[in-house]
């Protein structure tokens with residue numbers, strides 16, 4: 001047997017890895033194809049794993065970008081408060097970002113408002129009214145009207161619509177001082193002054209009476225609204241040719257302020273309108 005025949009026989013038995021394909025046997029080609037296919041599948045799996053890893057990293061990058069946007073477009077105290085609350089709750093990084101996005105879009109809000117938030121909300125309600133409160137609740141995320149009202153004790157100052165009665169003052173004292181936490185014993189100061197008011201009448205639902213008229217002459221007319229004629233009578237008394245009743249020009253306001261290092265704000269106990277016709281007698 002020639003040397004060439006021997007080489008062909010050896011190659012047919014066990015070919016080296018670098019033998020060109022055209023010199024391989026059919027069986028060897030099938031084996032090579034099987035191994036190559038297996039290797040290809042392994043690479044496919046690795047590619048899928050890398051794609052998944054890359055997708056996760058892209059998502060995290062998106063979360064960071066959204067966080068930056070949230071910080072850039074929101075007020076920083078609110079952001080820090082939200083982050084601290086979510087961290088206390090053991091929330092994940094993504095949950096924090098979702099909450100921040102909700103805060104930015106005003107779709108969700110933190111349940112942990114600070115006392116300062118409630119004070120600001122109350123100030124907005126008092127100075128700007130419920131419509132401004134509603135607008136700022138959605139625009140800046142201050143506590144809602146109902147949440148603010150629940151936070152503070154509801155104190156109602158009952159105005160004296162006619163002649164001042166002791167019972168009305170007692171009701172106001174009970175409303176402002178009765179539900180307060182226990183007061184330490186100390187002196188109190190009674191303060192009284194008169195404030196200019198709009199000369200208009202109003203309906204007091206609690207008393208079913210006409211308010212805003214002077215106490216000086218209120219005893220001349222029954223201010224209770226028992227029927228339509230009662231309203232006409234009061235109107236005639238104010239707007240008739242010979243008025244005997246007037247709109248209040250000023251309101252006498254009495255307040256009690258404790259001599260205390262803390263909580264020394266005067267609390268009103270009396271408000272009564274006057275036409276300034278009464279004398280010291």
Ligand SMILES: [Zn+2]
Nearest residue numbers: 214217246275
């Ligand atoms: Zn009067």
